Amino acid sequence: MERSKKNYSKDVSPSISSLPDWEVIFKALDGWREDLRRELAAEQKTEKVPGTAELTAVTTVAERYRMDPWAVLASTMLSLRTKDAVTLESSGRLLEKAPDPASLSGLTEEEIARLIYPVGFYRTKAANLKKIAAILLEKYAGKIPADMDTLLSLPGVGRKTANLVLAEAYNLSGLCVDTHVHRISNRAGWVSAKTPNETEQALRIILPERYWKPINPLLVLYGQQLCRPISPFCSCCVIKAHCRQIQTGKTR
Numbered sequence: 129m130e131r132s133k134k135n136y137s138k139d140v141s142p143s144i145s146s147l148p149d150w151e152v153i154f155k156a157l158d159g160w161r162e163d164l165r166r167e168l169a170a171e172q173k174t175e176k177v178p179g180t181a182e183l184t185a186v187t188t189v190a191e192r193y194r195m196d197p198w199a200v201l202a203s204t205m206l207s208l209r210t211k212d213a214v215t216l217e218s219s220g221r222l223l224e225k226a227p228d229p230a231s232l233s234g235l236t237e238e239e240i241a242r243l244i245y246p247v248g249f250y251r252t253k254a255a256n257l258k259k260i261a262a263i264l265l266e267k268y269a270g271k272i273p274a275d276m277d278t279l280l281s282l283p284g285v286g287r288k289t290a291n292l293v294l295a296e297a298y299n300l301s302g303l304c305v306d307t308h309v310h311r312i313s314n315r316a317g318w319v320s321a322k323t324p325n326e327t328e329q330a331l332r333i334i335l336p337e338r339y340w341k342p343i344n345p346l347l348v349l350y351g352q353q354l355c356r357p358i359s360p361f362c363s364c365c366v367i368k369a370h371c372r373q374i375q376t377g378k379t380r
């Protein structure tokens with residue numbers, strides 16, 4: 129995987145200050161993403177690599193369905209432990225048959241499971257979607273609540289899902305910490321946290337709110353392409369000067 133691995137880091141100091149310089153970090157990540165987008169466009173591969181042009185699967189769904197909260201909630205649930213390409217295809221099949229909670233409640237669990245297969249844990253997700261649709265219809269007139277606590281009370285909805293719904297559907301201050309945001313934030317030494325939830329709480333304190341929404345799609349993409357779980361490409365990392373490289377193991 130050689131794309132967008134120019135030697136950005138050769139001119140920067142390896143030192144790191146105690147407070148991350150977020151403006152510089154986000155500018156570097158944005159620039160890297162622009163380069164990647166240009167490379168993929170030149171190769172006409174953008175459509176074949178969901179998420180790499182700019183968007184994660186959920187953000188793509190949010191754009192396709194004009195930030196429809198049900199579409200965002202359903203696709204976020206499907207995205208857990210599932211690759212972007214599978215999430216996009218399964219979300220499309222599900223939302224075509226069930227564009228709102230009322231239409232989903234008319235489907236059986238088996239039908240929902242068939243529509244969303246092969247997303248991870250498709251049977252559990254089918255059961256949770258069915259329960260969520262019933263709750264939304266019964267308590268919230270079929271609308272998706274726009275507050276964290278109510279979202280968290282829905283079956284199968286954790287902080288990642290709730291944050292993505294708030295950010296992508298309602299443009300509120302959701303700060304979605306998935307495995308990539310958690311890993312990179314801790315490797316870099318921006319936070320020191322054991323779980324994604326702890327990382328989220330720590331970032332809410334040190335990260336200016338204007339970066340809460342963009343940090344997820346940027347670091348997800350960066351984690352998939354460069355700051356990989358195993359053997360990250362540190363030699364061509366655009367934010368190396370802002371990273372303590374904690375517990376990276378073997379790097380490239």
Ligand code: SF4
Pocket residue numbers: 312315316354355356360361362365366367368371372373374376379
């Ligand atoms: S671990 Fe390596 S690739 Fe990841 S952010 Fe730090 S320097 Fe960059």
